[in-house]
Amino acid sequence: MGATDLPCNAIAPKGRSYGPPVSALEWLAMNTDSLPDLDFPGHDKLVAAVDAAVAQGDEHAVTAALRNSLCALIRDPDVHLPDCVHDAIDDHYARRELYRSPTHGYSVVAMTWGPGQGTPIHDHCGLWCVEGVWDGELEITQYELLERDGERFRFRAAGGMHAGPGSAGSLIPPHEYHTIGNASADKVAVSLHIYKAPMGCCSKFQPQSDEWFLRLDSELKTDAAA
Numbered sequence: 195m196g197a198t199d200l201p202c203n204a205i206a207p208k209g210r211s212y213g214p215p216v217s218a219l220e221w222l223a224m225n226t227d228s229l230p231d232l233d234f235p236g237h238d239k240l241v242a243a244v245d246a247a248v249a250q251g252d253e254h255a256v257t258a259a260l261r262n263s264l265c266a267l268i269r270d271p272d273v274h275l276p277d278c279v280h281d282a283i284d285d286h287y288a289r290r291e292l293y294r295s296p297t298h299g300y301s302v303v304a305m306t307w308g309p310g311q312g313t314p315i316h317d318h319c320g321l322w323c324v325e326g327v328w329d330g331e332l333e334i335t336q337y338e339l340l341e342r343d344g345e346r347f348r349f350r351a352a353g354g355m356h357a358g359p360g361s362a363g364s365l366i367p368p369h370e371y372h373t374i375g376n377a378s379a380d381k382v383a384v385s386l387h388i389y390k391a392p393m394g395c396c397s398k399f400q401p402q403s404d405e406w407f408l409r410l411d412s413e414l415k416t417d418a419a420a
Contacts, residue, residue: 230291230301232419236273240302241293243267244388248298253322253390257364260388264326264362268386275304275328275384278419282308282382290419294392301392303416305374307332307383312375315349315399315407318365321390326362330376330383334363337371345409347399371399 243266247259267273279290288306295301307330315337325334335354339347349371357363365372376383394414399407 229294229296230419231294232276232292234274234276234292236267236270237293239270240267240273241295244300244302245295245298248295248300253366257322257324257366260324261326261362261364264324264386264388265360268326268328268360268362275386276419279304279306279384280329280382282306282311283417284308287311287313287376288417289414291392291416292419299391301389303387303389303393304328304419305385305387307374307376307385309376309378309380309382313373313398315371315373316412317397318367318370318389319393319396320367320370321393322364322366323370323390323393324362324364324388325374326386327357327359328384328386329359330381331356331358331378332383332385333357333373333375333377335373336369337373339368339371340405346402347407347409348405349399349407350405 243263244260247263248256250256250259276290276292279288279292282288283306287308288304290304290306291301292304293302312333333354334357336352337349338352340350341348355361355363374385396412396414397409398412399409402408
C-alpha cells in the first residue's frame with residue numbers, strides 16, 4: 195500500500211491511540227499535502243469533468259455521467275495522460291495513481307497492461323468504479339455470484355466484451371466481480387479507472403474446482419508515476 199493510500203484497517207501501536215475514527219473525506223482533508231496530483235496536458239479539464247459527474251450524488255447517476263465524460267475525454271485532443279502510463283512493467287500490470295480529489299475523495303488510476311497481462315476474478319472492495327480504455331484493447335469479463343460457502347465462492351461468466359479506445363463501463367457493487375486482460379501478444383494497453391475512493395485492497399478469487407473459487411485478501415500497491 196502506498197504511503198498515501200487509505201488503509202483497509204488500522205491498529206494503534208501499543209500504548210498509543212489514534213483517537214476517534216474519521217471518515218475517508220475527513221482523513222483526506224487532514225492529508226491534502228500528500229495527495230497524488232500529477233500534471234499533464236488536459237489535467238484541469240479531466241478533473242473538472244469528474245468533479246461535475248461526482249456532484250450528481252446518486253451512484254447510478256454518477257457512474258452514468260462518468261462513462262459519458264470518460265468517453266469524451268479519451269477522444270479529446272487536449273487531454274494527454276503522462277508519458278509514464280505507456281510504459282509497461284514486465285512482471286505485473288502497472289497501477290499509477292494520477293490524482294486524488296481533496297474535496298470528493300475519488301481516485302484516478304491509470305493502468306498499463308503489457309502483452310498477456312491481466313487480473314484474476316476480483317472485486318472492488320465495495321467501491322463503484324468507471325473504467326475506460328485509453329489506448330490498445332482489453333478483454334473484460336463479468337461474473338455472476340451463484341452461491342457462497344464461507345470463503346468459497348461459486349462464479350459463472352455472465353458476459354464479456356472486447357473494449358477498444360474510447361469505450362467505458364462501470365461497476366456498482368454488488369455487481370463488481372470481473373476480470374480484465376490484454377490479449378495482445380505484442381501491444382501495450384492503457385486504461386483509466388475512477389474509483390469512489392482510493393482502493394488499497396480487494397478480494398481476489400483463486401480457481402478451485404468446477405465453478406468454485408477461494409477468496410483471498412489482496413493488498414493493492416501503486417507504481418511510481420512521473
